[in-house]
Amino acid sequence: MRFDTLSDLKNYKNEISQKQDKGKEIWICGGPGCVANGSMAIAEEFIKALGNKSSSDENTSLWHSIKVLIRPEEKETEKLIRTGITGCMGPCENGPVVHVEPDGLYYQKVTVDDIEGIIGSIKENIPYKAKAMSGLDDKPAEVPSAENIPFLAKQKKIILGKMSTMSPLDLEDYIAHGGYSGLIRALESMAPEEICNEIKASGLRGRGGGGFPTGVKWESCRNSASEMRYVLVNGDEGDPGAFMDRALMEGDPYSVIEGLTIGAYAIGSSEGIIYVRHEYPLAVKRLANAIKNLEEAGLLGTNILGTGFDFHVEICEGGGSFVCGESTALMTSIEGKPGVPRVKYIRSTERGLWESPTVLNNVETWANVPHIITNGSEWFRSIGTENNSGTKVFALVGKVKNTGLVEVPMGTTLRQIIYDIGGGVAQKRPFKAVQTGGPSGGCLPASMLDTPVDFDSLTEAGSMMGSGGMIVMDDRTCMVDIARYFIDFLVEESCGKCVPCREGLKKMQMILHDLTNGKGREGDTKALEDLAEDISDTSLCALGQSAANPVLSTIKYFKEEYIEHEKEHFCRSGVCQGMFRIKIDEEKCKSCGLCSKNCPADTIEKLDSGKYCIKQEGCIRCGACFEVCPFSSVDIVNEVIDDD
Amino acid sequence: MGEIDRIAEILHKHRQDPRYLLAILLDIQESENYISIEAMRTVAEHLGISESRVFAVVTFYRALSQKKKGRRIIRVCTGTACHLRGSAAVLQELEKQLAIKTGGVTEDGEYTLETVNCVGACALAPVVTSGENSFGRMGPSKAAELLAEGAFA
Numbered sequence: 014m015r016f017d018t019l020s021d022l023k024n025y026k027n028e029i030s031q032k033q034d035k036g037k038e039i040w041i042c043g044g045p046g047c048v049a050n051g052s053m054a055i056a057e058e059f060i061k062a063l064g065n066k067s068s069s070d071e072n073t074s075l076w077h078s079i080k081v082l083i084r085p086e087e088k089e090t091e092k093l094i095r096t097g098i099t100g101c102m103g104p105c106e107n108g109p110v111v112h113v114e115p116d117g118l119y120y121q122k123v124t125v126d127d128i129e130g131i132i133g134s135i136k137e138n139i140p141y142k143a144k145a146m147s148g149l150d151d152k153p154a155e156v157p158s159a160e161n162i163p164f165l166a167k168q169k170k171i172i173l174g175k176m177s178t179m180s181p182l183d184l185e186d187y188i189a190h191g192g193y194s195g196l197i198r199a200l201e202s203m204a205p206e207e208i209c210n211e212i213k214a215s216g217l218r219g220r221g222g223g224g225f226p227t228g229v230k231w232e233s234c235r236n237s238a239s240e241m242r243y244v245l246v247n248g249d250e251g252d253p254g255a256f257m258d259r260a261l262m263e264g265d266p267y268s269v270i271e272g273l274t275i276g277a278y279a280i281g282s283s284e285g286i287i288y289v290r291h292e293y294p295l296a297v298k299r300l301a302n303a304i305k306n307l308e309e310a311g312l313l314g315t316n317i318l319g320t321g322f323d324f325h326v327e328i329c330e331g332g333g334s335f336v337c338g339e340s341t342a343l344m345t346s347i348e349g350k351p352g353v354p355r356v357k358y359i360r361s362t363e364r365g366l367w368e369s370p371t372v373l374n375n376v377e378t379w380a381n382v383p384h385i386i387t388n389g390s391e392w393f394r395s396i397g398t399e400n401n402s403g404t405k406v407f408a409l410v411g412k413v414k415n416t417g418l419v420e421v422p423m424g425t426t427l428r429q430i431i432y433d434i435g436g437g438v439a440q441k442r443p444f445k446a447v448q449t450g451g452p453s454g455g456c457l458p459a460s461m462l463d464t465p466v467d468f469d470s471l472t473e474a475g476s477m478m479g480s481g482g483m484i485v486m487d488d489r490t491c492m493v494d495i496a497r498y499f500i501d502f503l504v505e506e507s508c509g510k511c512v513p514c515r516e517g518l519k520k521m522q523m524i525l526h527d528l529t530n531g532k533g534r535e536g537d538t539k540a541l542e543d544l545a546e547d548i549s550d551t552s553l554c555a556l557g558q559s560a561a562n563p564v565l566s567t568i569k570y571f572k573e574e575y576i577e578h579e580k581e582h583f584c585r586s587g588v589c590q591g592m593f594r595i596k597i598d599e600e601k602c603k604s605c606g607l608c609s610k611n612c613p614a615d616t617i618e619k620l621d622s623g624k625y626c627i628k629q630e631g632c633i634r635c636g637a638c639f640e641v642c643p644f645s646s647v648d649i650v651n652e653v654i655d656d657d
Numbered sequence: 658m659g660e661i662d663r664i665a666e667i668l669h670k671h672r673q674d675p676r677y678l679l680a681i682l683l684d685i686q687e688s689e690n691y692i693s694i695e696a697m698r699t700v701a702e703h704l705g706i707s708e709s710r711v712f713a714v715v716t717f718y719r720a721l722s723q724k725k726k727g728r729r730i731i732r733v734c735t736g737t738a739c740h741l742r743g744s745a746a747v748l749q750e751l752e753k754q755l756a757i758k759t760g761g762v763t764e765d766g767e768y769t770l771e772t773v774n775c776v777g778a779c780a781l782a783p784v785v786t787s788g789e790n791s792f793g794r795m796g797p798s799k800a801a802e803l804l805a806e807g808a809f810a
Contacts, residue, residue: 045778070705105780253736256777286785290777291720294789332679332718335774349678350710357736410738410779417780448737482779484737499742502774508717 014185016311018319019201029189036093037081037135038114040177044101044260044418045295047108052098055109058125059096062132068242082138087153094135096560100264101256102177104164107146107418112177117158119146119165164415167434169396171404173420176264181299184306187267193312195383199275200320208279208386209235215390217382217403219371221247221375222450222479223555224468226593230372234362235280237383239371244273244284244367245373247343248289248296251335252451255482257406258376262289262296265380266303270326272382274313277324285326288343291333300328306427335452335506339554340373342508353508354554374481375480377406390552397423401467411484412439412450421466426631431485440640442487445586450479451565452499452506453559455566456492463488477559489636491588492571493578497525499563505554515556517548521564529589541575542568583651587636597636599624601646608638608647663688664696668703675704678714682721689723717729731755731809733795734784735768736775739806745785748772750797751785754804768809785809 016022041047041056063079081092109122113133118140120131127144140156148154148161150212159165170176187193190259199208210424213228230509230622234242246269250258261269275286301560304326307313315323329347336342344366346352348556363458365371381403385393394402401423407430410416412652414436421430427447431437438444446456448617449466455476457464464470468478501523507517524537545561547636552558568575577583597617602624616631619639626636639647658666667684674681681700685692689714691714701708715721728804733739748759748770755770762769778784781793785800787809792800803809 018719045791046780046793049781049784049791051780108780137790250777251774253775254779255737256773256779258779290772330680330683330718332683332714333720336719344677347676347712348674351713353717408777408779410782411741416782449800451737482743484739484779486741490741498737506774 014310016318019197022188022197022312022318024189026194026197026248027546029185031337035115036095036179037079037116039094039096039131039135040099040102040112040114041096041109042102042108042112042177042266043181044103044108046417047100047110050108052109053597055111055123055125055128056096056098058128058133062128063094063096067470079132079136079528081136084138085156092164097180097183099179100176100181100219101173101260101418103168103173103418104146104415110146111144112186113506114141114178119157119159119162120144121146126448127351128505142297152472164417164419164434164466166431168420169404170420171384171396172261172268172377173265173408173418175268177196179265181264181266182302182306184267184303184310184312187265188477189421191387191538192267192383193271193392194320196271196275196278196312197388199278200318200322203254203386205235205279205281206515208275211390212279212382212385215385215393216384217378217393218401218468219375220377220381220405220480222453222477224478227378228373229375230370231276231280232363233360234370234372237363239370240368241284243366243369243371244277244280244282244285245339245343245371246273246285246287246377246379247340247373248287248378249331249338249343250290250336250480252266252453252480252482254408254410254448254449254484256408256480257418258294259296261376261380261406262287262293263299265305266296266300268314268380268383269376270300270303270307272379273326274317274324275386276372276374276379278322280370282372283323283325285324286329286347286366287326288329288331288337291331297328297330298626304328306587320482326641334508335502335576336508336556339556342554343373351508354556356553357400360505379480398465398467400469403509405466405478405481407466407481407483409435409483409485412442412487412490413485414439416612423467424465427457427461427483430466431462435485436488438485440487442489444485445488445490446486446492446495446567447480448476448484448486448563449483450477450559450562452480452502453477453555453562455562456486456495456570457481457566458570461570465482475569477562489586489588489639490576491584491586492567492589493584494529494586497522497529497566500525500560503556509558511551511553511557513548513551514553515561517552518557520544521548521561525564528575528578529592531582531589531592533582535579537579538572538575539570575650581651585649585651587634587639587649590634592611593631593634594629595627595636595639596648596650597625597627597651598646598648599626601644603644603646605643607641607643611637611641613637660689660693660696661699664699668700671728673704675706678704678706679718682711682715682718688726690728691697691722693723695796724765725762727767729767729787729810730769730771731804732773732776732786733759734773734774734776734778734782734786736779736782737784738779739775739784742782746797747783747785747795749801750801751804756798768798
C-alpha cells in the first residue's frame with residue numbers, strides 16, 4: 014500500500030467505502046485493564062476456535078470464513094469473519110470485553126468458556142445472552158448494543174469513536190474508518206493559515222489541562238521567523254489516576270499522528286517528536302509501528318502525497334520523571350539533558366526546542382485535529398459549551414462502580430459522569446469527594462457535584478480540569494491522608510531547581526505526616542494554608558505553582574477533618590493508623606455474624622444478647638468488619654472503649 | 658559478550674548526537690540493569706560531552722540507576738486509584754515476603770521491588786507489574802500467592 018498522490022489516497026478511500034459486505038468482526042479489548050484480566054489469551058483461543066493457528070499478540074487481525082444464518086429467511090450464507098485486538102473500549106471494570114461488529118454488541122467478563130457460545134451466536138445471528146453487558150438495573154441487556162448499556166449510551170465518543178472497531182496496528186483499518194480525510198482536506202483545499210484559523214474558530218483548547226487555545230498557539234508559532242519549527246506531542250502522562258493518553262497512543266496511534274501531520278503543515282514544520290512516558294512501553298511499540306507503516310505508505314516522509322510537504326516523526330522516550338510533562342522541561346529532556354523547567358520569559362512558540370519555534374500539544378489535543386478539519390469548526394463548536402467546545406476523555410477510577418475510560422461533551426456535570434455513566438459509588442457507599450486534575454488539581458465535595466466539567470468551572474471550584482483523571486472517593490477516604498499522598502508525590506517529583514517548591518513542599522509534607530500520624534498540633538492547618546499560598550506565588554513552574562491545590566481544596570471543603578486530626582487526633586474515615594476505634598452499634602446489629610467470620614484478628618465475640626462486640630485489645634483496625642456488615646452497624650468512633 | 662561489547666552495540670544503534678543521551682542510557686539500563694561509572698565515561702566520550710552532563714542525566718531520571726537492580730523488577734503501583742484501594746498494604750506484604758525494603762534487591766539478585774506512580778491500569782487498582790505483565794485487583798494475600806507461584810518471575 015503506497016500513496017504517491019492525493020488522488021491515490023482518495024481513490025483508495027472510495028474503493029473501501031464501496032465494499033458492500035464487510036463480514037463479521039469479533040473485537041477483543043486490548044486495553045490495559047482487559048489485558049491484565051487475560052484478554053490476550055482469549056483472543057488467541059478465538060483464533061484457534063475459528064480454525065487458525067494461534068499467532069503472536071501483535072498480529073491477531075485475521076480473516077476466516079464461517080456460515081451465518083440469515084433471518085427471517087432462515088437461509089445459511091458464507092460470511093467472512095475476523096478476529097482482532099483493539100485499544101481500550103472503556104468498560105474496564107467489566108473486562109475482558111468482546112465487541113461484535115457490525116451488530117455492535119458488547120459482552121463483558123468473557124472467559125475462554127464463552128468463546129464457543131459467542132461464535133455460535135454469530136452463526137445464529139442472535140445475541141449471546143450469558144455475557145451480555147449490563148443494561149438498566151444491572152441486568153444483562155436483552156440486546157447488548159451501546160444504546161442499551163447506560164455506561165456507553167450516555168457518552169459521546171468522537172476521539173474514542175474508532176477504538177472499539179479497529180486494530181490499532183492496521184493503517185488500512187484506520188483509513189477505512191474515516192482516517193486521513195482530515196489530511197486530504199488540509200492538503201487539497203486549505204492554505205496553512207486557513208488551517209490555523211479553522212482550529213482557532215473551533216475553540217479547541219489544550220487537553221493536557223492548561224486549556225490554552227490551540228489555534229492561537231499554532232498561529233503564533235507560524236508567525237515566528239525561523240528556518241526550523243518543531244511540533245511535539247506531550248505523551249508524558251504523569252498524573253496518577255489518568256490513562257486517557259495511554260489509551261489513545263495504544264488504541265488509535267494513527268489519529269494522533271494524522272493530527273500532528275496537519276499541525277506541522279499548518280505551522281510550517283518538517284519535524285515532529287512524540288515524547289512518551291517511560292512507563293508506557295506498549296504505547297511506544299504501537300506508535301513506532303504506526304510511524305513505520307505511514308512511512309511505507311508515503312503518509313510520512315518527503316513529498317507527502319506529491320504535495321511537496323516533508324514531515325518526519327520520531328519517538329522520544331521519557332525517563333520516569335513527572336516534571337517532564339511540563340512544557341519547557343519536556344523540551345529540555347528531548348535535548349538530552351535533565352528535564353528541568355526553564356523560566357518562560359519567551360514563549361516556546363517563539364523559542365522552544367533547540368531555540369526554534371515549537372508547538373507542543375497533548376496527545377488528546379492532536380487527536381481532535383483530524384476531526385475538526387474533516388467536519389469543520391462549526392460542527393466542533395456545536396458540541397460542548399460556549400467557551401469549551403468539543404468533548405473530553407476521562408479516566409473514571411477510584412471508588413466508583415463502573416471504572417473505565419469515558420468521553421463526554423464538555424459541560425457535562427460531575428454527577429452525570431459519576432452517577433449516570435459510572436453507576437455511582439462502589440458498594441453503594443456514601444460519596445465523599447471527586448478528585449480531578451491530578452497532583453495539581455483538587456477534591457470537590459458532594460455539594461459541587463452539579464459543577465459542569467469544563468476548564469473554567471472546575472478552576473473556579475478550586476480544582477482543575479487537568480489531563481482527565483477523575484478519582485471518586487467514598488466515606489472511607491481520609492481527605493488529610495489524600496493531601497499527604499499528593500504532597501508526598503510532589504516532594505518526590507520536584508526537580509529541586511527553585512527553593513519554594515523544593516523546601517516549601519517538604520515543610521508541608523512534615524506537617525501532613527504529623528497530622529496523619531496522630532502528632533498534629535494546634536495551628537497546623539493554618540500553617541499549611543500559609544505555606545500553600547507562598548509556594549503558589551513564588552514557584553518557577555506549573556508543578557510548584559499548582560502543588561498546593563490538593564491541600565487548599567481539601568482544607569476548603571473538608572476543614573472539619575483537618576481540625577479533628579489537629580485537635581482530637583481523630584480520623585473519621587478510619588484510614589490514619591491509631592487515630593480511631595471501631596465499635597459495633599448494638600442497636601443496629603442484627604446478629605448475622607459476618608463480621609466475626611471475616612475478622613482476621615479473631616477479635617469479634619458474640620455477647621449473651623446475641624449481638625457482636627469487638628474486643629479492642631486484639632483489634633488491628635483493618636476495617637474488614639466495616640466492609641462486610643450489611644446493616645452499617647460498624648462505626649468508626651473517637652473514644653476510648655474499655656474491654657470489660 | 659561482555660558489558661563493554663554490549664554497550665558498544667547500543668552506542669552503534671543510536672545516532673552519534675547528544676540529543677540521544679537519554680535514549681542510550683535507557684538502553685544501557687535495560688541491558689545491564691544499572692549504569693556503571695565506566696559506562697558513563699564511555700558514553701560521554703562517544704557523544705563528545707562532559708562526564709558531568711552524563712552523570713546529571715543518570716541521577717535525574719528515575720528510570721536510570723547506579724545500583725544494580727534485580728533481574729526482575731516488581732513494581733507496585735502507588736497511583737491515586739491504587740492508593741485509595743489499598744496499594745500500601747500490598748507493598749508492605751511484598752516487602753515482608755521478599756525480605757527487602759522498597760528499592761532493594763533480594764539476596765539472590767532475582768527481584769527488585771519498586772513503586773511506580775501510575776501505570777495507567779487504574780480500573781484494576783491496585784495493580785502490580787512485573788516486566789510487561791500487569792496483575793490487577795491485588796490484595797496482600799493475592800500478591801503473596803502470585804509471588805510464591807512464580808508469577809512475577
